[in-house]
Amino acid sequence: MSNLTINADRLLRRIDELGSIGRDAQGRLVRVAASDMDRLGRDRLVGWLHEAGLEVAVDRIGNIFGIWQDDANAGQLPVMLGSHIDTVIDAGIYDGCYGVLSALEAIESLKEAGFAPARPLAVAAFTNEEGVRYSPDMMGSLVFAGGIGVDEALAAVGTDGSVLGKELERIGYAGRHQPGFLKPQSYVELHVEQGPVLEREGIAIGAVENLQGISWQRITIEGQANHAGTTPMSMRRDAGVAAARVIGFLADRAGASPTPTVATVGTIAFEPNAINVIPSRATFTVDLRDPDETHLREEEAALAALLDDLAAGAGVTVQAESLARFEPVTLDAGIVSLIEEIAGAAGLSCRRITSGAGHDAQMIARIAPSAMIFVPSRGGISHNPAEFTAAGELVAGANILLGVAARLAAD
Amino acid sequence: MSNLTINADRLLRRIDELGSIGRDAQGRLVRVAASDMDRLGRDRLVGWLHEAGLEVAVDRIGNIFGIWQDDANAGQLPVMLGSHIDTVIDAGIYDGCYGVLSALEAIESLKEAGFAPARPLAVAAFTNEEGVRYSPDMMGSLVFAGGIGVDEALAAVGTDGSVLGKELERIGYAGRHQPGFLKPQSYVELHVEQGPVLEREGIAIGAVENLQGISWQRITIEGQANHAGTTPMSMRRDAGVAAARVIGFLADRAGASPTPTVATVGTIAFEPNAINVIPSRATFTVDLRDPDETHLREEEAALAALLDDLAAGAGVTVQAESLARFEPVTLDAGIVSLIEEIAGAAGLSCRRITSGAGHDAQMIARIAPSAMIFVPSRGGISHNPAEFTAAGELVAGANILLGVAARLAAD
């Protein structure tokens, strides 16, 4: 099968088209999970799955599957290829979508070429991978892998107060299948790196061998509202200043760390949020990551200690709530080697790499041998409309996915 | 006239009633300028002005006046008593309203007692004193005093994107009088202190001799959105961290200052405001105050230098926009002495005091001899629903206002 390739034009056209769906009034791509915009993207994807002659199934958490099976292989566990099509706010067009559309493209090309797989092949598009609207991230794949119950996940309350289950019903993607109804024999996810490593080293393909751990928390600091003009500095219980101390601390600590720890405060809100009122409340999120579980715990402990100090000294009360917590994951050594082998056979440079981002593969690895393929991200930029990977690099990655899938499905 | 007093029951009843108007779904008092809630408050006030037999006039910026004049004094410049009835978000019931309702109460009581003033007396309720919805604060009195043009002020765009002029028309308070149509002979404003001084010293009446300078700015920091998991700390251009540095700097600097400088960041927003996206933009407001203009300029210069440093070093761009800038103001020595004299005659303890808050008197002082009377604020708390002044203290302050007004109107 080594001379089979994907239909590059079709893949690139679909990536552009899906990237044009879900733009807001300012032209920003905002297809957050289970929103009206997400529905439009899902509808388009389902249309393509049908066009490719795949059997479409949706599970209760809204994961979409396109399955190619025939009488000869119907009893076998499928090879699953996938990712997600939900986006962050003001997103690029590649994150997730590239993986789903390449999965479809690989399967469609194999089908068109008359490839006769020993087992079914399935495309998966998992719900709410980004975690921007509902926590935790990778929610659809986590539920699919049995990591949390589907009812608990459906009850998740979004940043906008919406309830995921209600939203899935509203947009027509509360499916009838139980999550996990389709047990994969293996899972492979193709994705843009979203980081700077491959581009910096001039390497075409990353064979992802592990993913770092993720700790998401929501911190709420309560102080006391008071008048900005009349309240002496010494009498203030300023929740906003306390929040700023935490943000500065995290940046300083991660910045000085000898480990690859990263720390981010991406969201914040003050109450009452008025120019001449000392904030009575500050709410913000913390995203802490490290490839080493021991280090990640140290970072969490350092944050907890700082919050205790603030509560003891700054006249504020502090609450920390965990929104997501995933340990680092090691991917399947066999599939990682297979990716290297296929890339080598295609004459592409390849290196093993750690994923800085969380991915659905991190969840599916709990139930099936899983791995990931990365392609370079220009300037290491992602979660930004400037996210970019050149067409040739996208096509190269999709061809590696096709090759890996063909091998996994061959027996 | 020294034995004349206000109708305490009526004053206290009106304060409570006005404080019950403009509550949101959570029970918070949110009567920000020119909002639907503000309209309800204004309508109630106008009803009371009519009940008291005053002539009601509204000017183009929405300032409301209730005028008591008769044939004998019609040609004379009026003594003006007033404050504002707009509120912050989640406000107390005294800030501003106490001054307007006491002004009405003093005039109504003088009228009922058959007092024959040598000049008219007028109640004033100025538009958008708080400055929470539209900048600058004290806008109605500033326009009234000729400090900015009425058309410029009506074009102000609010924190919610609304335009003040359109909102005033919508709520029926775009009046026909030119601001300044009523030139005061003198202006006296009664207000809760909003700070801790009078309560701490057990003093009933503050004779305000000066008000500190106010500098309001909106700072916008632009960095680069990127992925929270994949972007090494060293490659980040995090607008949120830069904002946190500014907040920490201001708190440290004002906290350590030998001057009574205060610095507050009351509002903040990140973009795109997503948990796993490094903020591309942080917008926040700075409220800097000092009773000494030289010190205030030093604080502004220190902030500007920090912003320059950030722009030079942290890979971000920084914009600072002035939203309000008022120099410190010294009030009229004659009226300040008169307040002390009337308080002394009433057997009330009194001290001279500096106002930490901005007030309409600060603007009207540009066109007429002006002064202010303060009463204690429990715990120095204001811009907070816990704002409180005991009934006896409120009544005592209103009686001093009556006494001062009677003397100013006597010749």
Ligand SMILES: NC(=O)NCCC(=O)O
């Ligand atoms: N790949 C990706 O951006 N996933 C979103 C979850 C995360 O923040 O890592």
Ligand SMILES: NC(=O)NCCC(=O)O
């Ligand atoms: N008195 C009062 O709270 N005025 C609002 C303007 C300010 O912030 O000082």
